[in-house]
Amino acid sequence: MSVALLGCGVVGSQVVRLLTEQADELTARVGAPLRLAGVAVRRPQRHPDVPADLLTTDAAGLVSRDDVDVVVELVGGIEPVRGLLLTALKSGKSVVSANKALLAEDGAALAAAADESGADLYYEASVAGAIPLLRPIQQSLAGDRIVRVAGIVNGTTNFILSAMASSGANYTEALEEAGRLGYAEADPTADVDGYDAASKAAILASLAFHTRVTADDVYREGIRDVTAADIAAAKALGCTVKLLAICEQVDGAVSARVHPAMIPRSHPLASVSGAYNAVFIEAAAAGQLMFYGQGAGGPQTASAVLGDLVAAARNRVIGGRGPRDTAHAALPVLAMGDTHTRYHVALDVNDRAGVLAQVAGVFAEHGVSIATVRQEGRGSGNGEAGRDADDGAPGPKDATLVIVTHSASDAALAATVDALTGLDAVRGVAGVLRVEGLGRPVTELGGGS
Amino acid sequence: MSVALLGCGVVGSQVVRLLTEQADELTARVGAPLRLAGVAVRRPQRHPDVPADLLTTDAAGLVSRDDVDVVVELVGGIEPVRGLLLTALKSGKSVVSANKALLAEDGAALAAAADESGADLYYEASVAGAIPLLRPIQQSLAGDRIVRVAGIVNGTTNFILSAMASSGANYTEALEEAGRLGYAEADPTADVDGYDAASKAAILASLAFHTRVTADDVYREGIRDVTAADIAAAKALGCTVKLLAICEQVDGAVSARVHPAMIPRSHPLASVSGAYNAVFIEAAAAGQLMFYGQGAGGPQTASAVLGDLVAAARNRVIGGRGPRDTAHAALPVLAMGDTHTRYHVALDVNDRAGVLAQVAGVFAEHGVSIATVRQEGRGSGNGEAGRDADDGAPGPKDATLVIVTHSASDAALAATVDALTGLDAVRGVAGVLRVEGLGRPVTELGGGS
Known part of the structure; x- marks a missing residue:
């Protein structure tokens, strides 16, 4: 040979x-x-x-x-x-x-x-480098119906987000550290803007759903805009921020997307740190599987x-050959706007009566159900607890509203955030991040019975 | 077809x-x-x-x-x-x-x-039921050198040990609960005595090391003798007890064994609970991989x-065929006595000067190095802190010595424990369990950099 x-x-x-x-x-x-x-x-x-x-x-x-x-x-x-x-x-x-x-x-x-x-x-x-993933999807699960493939498939961004979480560094500092240690290339675009993960999501979705999915079909958001404040906000909610690649089969269509998301710290993916990769596969008969290992090197x-x-x-x-790719299912690809996700929204608001009612009204108008609201007073205008100092002088009293929504279409969520910025009482949108529970709740490895 | x-x-x-x-x-x-x-x-x-x-x-x-x-x-x-x-x-x-x-x-x-x-x-x-494991070993890692396959491959015993750890129940109670919930069969012998896990270890070792290993080649200890006190002792050391199947290639020979072992609670296998299975594979080039999912059902x-x-x-x-099993390496199987492991030994001793020196001397005589010793006073003979009430009346002062060894041949460790029982100052051996770190230390999922 x-x-x-x-x-x-x-x-x-x-x-x-x-x-x-x-x-x-x-x-x-x-x-x-x-x-x-x-x-x-x-x-x-x-x-x-x-x-x-x-x-x-x-x-x-x-x-x-x-x-x-x-x-x-x-x-x-x-x-x-x-x-x-x-x-x-x-x-x-x-x-x-x-x-x-x-x-x-x-x-x-x-x-x-x-x-x-x-x-x-x-x-x-x-x-996912060394992790056997395509062969299990294409062969081991060939008799099953995969409903979701979701995980961490880019080591560079995972290293940067891990570094931000552990040291409180901002994105630029963490990227520099990643570069120094050889985890980021001189031009990190392919990694930090999610192109690399989007290509991988396209490959995973194609194999898992027997449908030809290209990188262009994958919704893509990178980690450049993830701030130290986002990481801190996630921490306050018992979450951590990861760049996830998510491929789902929903009502006869395929959703494939790459974006940063908050996930509960108790989720097994939350503890995948540094340059490691981990991917969950959920199949109708097999249930939930996880694959973990080094994604590069x-x-x-x-x-x-x-x-x-x-x-x-x-x-x-x-004298034989391996299984060929099949794209016989040829499922349509769901637009990101039609994909159901959950949002975490932090709003800087004037701390006066009626603000919460106004904000809640905007969510209701767009058909987005609120799961939790937390209100944080910011003291008298020194802005320290806030994300960035406002440009304008803060009013005598302001506060932050932290809202986590139930699942809704991404389009409805985006429109809601848009409308919120138009409210008088809203001084600014301090942060928006998607929240992922990744299918059935998993609180720890196992948890059977 | x-x-x-x-x-x-x-x-x-x-x-x-x-x-x-x-x-x-x-x-x-x-x-x-x-x-x-x-x-x-x-x-x-x-x-x-x-x-x-x-x-x-x-x-x-x-x-x-x-x-x-x-x-x-x-x-x-x-x-x-x-x-x-x-x-x-x-x-x-x-x-x-x-x-x-x-x-x-x-x-x-x-x-x-x-x-x-x-x-x-x-x-x-x-x-390991739904978990793709044999195909990754046989195909995905076909160009690599696997050095170790280790994990939890029996859901029944994992359920029982999880139940013992969470409720403090003893083995018999936990087995009954497993039976009630359908996790244990009417005759649980194949599971609790490790036969099922030993068969799986033989299959894994055969494929991983290209050597024909049968169930008879696998050293086997079940969980019948694991006591509530063992579980408590593990907890005190920051560990948990799991039934592990371990296949290693050591100096040109294969070691395949199934036995209960303490593993650090920070190890990913420690949080695999209930009927779930998880297996680590370590290969020369790929490094450490983990596979996780439902092992039965x-x-x-x-x-x-x-x-x-x-x-x-x-x-x-x-018109082709899949890869065939190869047993071309035909490595010898290492006897359990020649396999290197670590022991946790709890000794009920008379609390008098010189006991530790005597005990340490026995370890030294057998060439077994002690990693840690902890001495627990048991008060004045009420035995409450001990594992089981002694048959004989306890002396006015007694104590428990908890010793964790460094790695030594299993034969030397067994001989050491034998010799310890012959010491006057040793009232009884309260518990012996192997301790596994499973290769390179893994303190959490990931931990890269």
């Missing part, structure tokens, strides 16, 4: 190492030796650990070689990778990829090319890549 | 229901309709929900029918099931089984029969069975 490797960075170099170190063991597991046919990189001189005769800058030439059985793609990005992988698949080569962006954008084309030639297309490493992601590589190679040795 | 079902109890009836209710969806996923060819049961009149023309008492006749593609076995026990499944596999029929006892005793014969005819043998449902186990059934049927439709 001959393997072409595209890209040899943090993950690729680990794949090379493990292929070499574990050669005998992998041969036994596959039923044939796994041989590295070539490694395509941009700058060969930067890869002294790879035998020089394997290195090439000609990726297109490498994937077209007749002796290559499996192409492992660890380059990332859409082009030129899409073309390379389509070429490989069309010529019957199996593909193992960790490229979430490409799979979320054009997984359908790749799957179609694989189906046509009977090649395998595996991409376990594209979501060279060796960790290489473990998932090698699992796929062994599977693809085994299939070629015994 | 034609399916023969053997057994139609709690799980089997759910399999029939899901096959019927989800018929169209399963057809789309498999690529061909899944049709129930027959259901073999002992007493057809007890199954009014199954179409009468499908019911048969002739299991041997059913598995021999030429039109059957996959046999789903949910009968349990060794005979006559072994013969039936060997017949099915030898004639090229794929087999899906939840029969942990048979797979742990004679999985090798089944795997050999499957290999010979090119049929599939799947048994995800045999371990009709629909939950049926979910795992159907996942296997869809996989087996898909393979037949596309």
Whole structure:
């Protein structure tokens, strides 16, 4: 079995190492030796650990070689990778990829090319690093009806939010720390603005609901606007803030979204800290399952890549192929406005009689039911307990109203917040965050009986 | 695709229901309709929900029918099931089984029969109910080196131990409660004496270490002897008591064992309560992974069975087969005496000068290093703080020594405890429990950075 490797960075170099170190063991597991046919990189001189005769800058030439059985793609990005992988698949080569962006954008084309030639297309490493997640969804739960997949799938943002929660740092400080420690890239956009998580949500939703969901179908909010005050407000409510990817099947439609949300500190996801990932799957028969592990890192992601590589190679040795993606359900994607969520809203208000009634009236007008209200006096205008000092001079008496709603359509909630800002008594909206209980209440791991 | 079902109890009836209710969806996923060819049961009149023309008492006749593609076995026990499944596999029929006892005793014969005819043998449902575990071990981690699989794989004992911990009940009371609530069978032997967990450990160790491990290779201690005092002692140490199945690869050998153990309350397994299961897998590249969900129950186990059934049927439709079990590593199994563990030992001693020195001397003689010692005075012979009233009249002054050791061979620890009972100053051994930190210390879910 001959393997072409595209890209040899943090993950690729680990794949090379493990292929070499574990050669005998992998041969036994596959039923044939796994041989590295070539490694395509941009700058060969930067890869002294790879035998020089394997290195090439000609990726297109490498994937077209007749002796290559499996192409492992660890380059990332859409082009030129899409073309390379389509070429490989069309010529019957199996593909193992960790490229979430490409799979979320054009997984359908790749799957179609694989189906046509009977090649395998595996991409376990594209979501949640080392955690076996796609194979359980696609195979272990193949006889069940998945209703929800929800979890923490981006380590960078989880690190930043964990740091903000533990130190009280603001977003910018926590991002800088993440950068210093290697948890955030120089350009952190893909992570902090939720693009990475949205691609993963698209992949998870596609597999879980047998429906082609692309990254563009996923509602996306990042963590740039999460403030130290939001984190403190969550704490005051017994919650913590996490960036969640949530894929649900609701009334015959798919909702896929990525946004920060408050979750109860007693929820198992609340204690997933640092660069770890964890994902809950809820299925009609299986009930609630949780998968937990490291979502990134060279060796960790290489473990998932090698699992796929062994599977693809085994299939070629015994002459079969793995399960193909099915999109037969073709469910419609629910707009975010029609998705039901809960909101936490903090309002800076004038502390005078009738304000609560006015505010409650606005919620009622929009058909949004209030679950809890807490009123916090802010003393006499020093603003210390508030979120940011107001621009204008505070009145002699002001207060903060903290409201948590019941579930309502996201559109109704957004319209409610809009209308609240128009009230005379409302000095400003101090914070708005969604609140997630993630399906059935889970108060702790287990809690059976 | 034609399916023969053997057994139609709690799980089997759910399999029939899901096959019927989800018929169209399963057809789309498999690529061909899944049709129930027959259901073999002992007493057809007890199954009014199954179409009468499908019911048969002739299991041997059913598995021999030429039109059957996959046999789903949910009968349990060794005979006559072994013969039936060997017949099915030898004639090229794929087999899906939840029969942990048979797979742990004679999985090798089944795997050999499957290999010979090119049929599939799947048994995800045999371990940890709904939790996808065997497929991740065998496939997702196929390119990694698993070093440890450890967790809670028996819901009945976990329920009993959870009940003892929360209510202070003794073992007999908690077992009765488990029976009343349907968590324990009329004859609870297989669960409470650890046979069920040992079978699961054998299956896990076999797959994880590519070595044939049978239930007889697994060291086994159940929970019958866990006392309310043990639970209280664990609590005093910040621990809780769980029945653990532990499979490790140590210096080229496999250790597989089932026994109760104290684990820190901060460990994620400590909060797995009731009938839930959770398993940690530690692999060289992937690091630590956790899988969590419901380990038993009709629909939950049926979910795992159907996942296997869809996989087996898909393979037949596309003309391939799933990965076969490999036992190429053939590692030796480590005797329990040579396995390194830690002990918690509570000793009732005479409270006089020199006792601790004497006790410590016995540990030192056996090469066992002490991690912590705590001495608890018991007042003047009323024994209240002790575990059980002594038979003999207590001396004017006595005390309890609570010792936690560092890791040592189990044989050395057992010999130490033996020798301690021979000391004059030791009135009795109040409790001995192993202590497990489960590999690298894990203080909470995550804790990265």
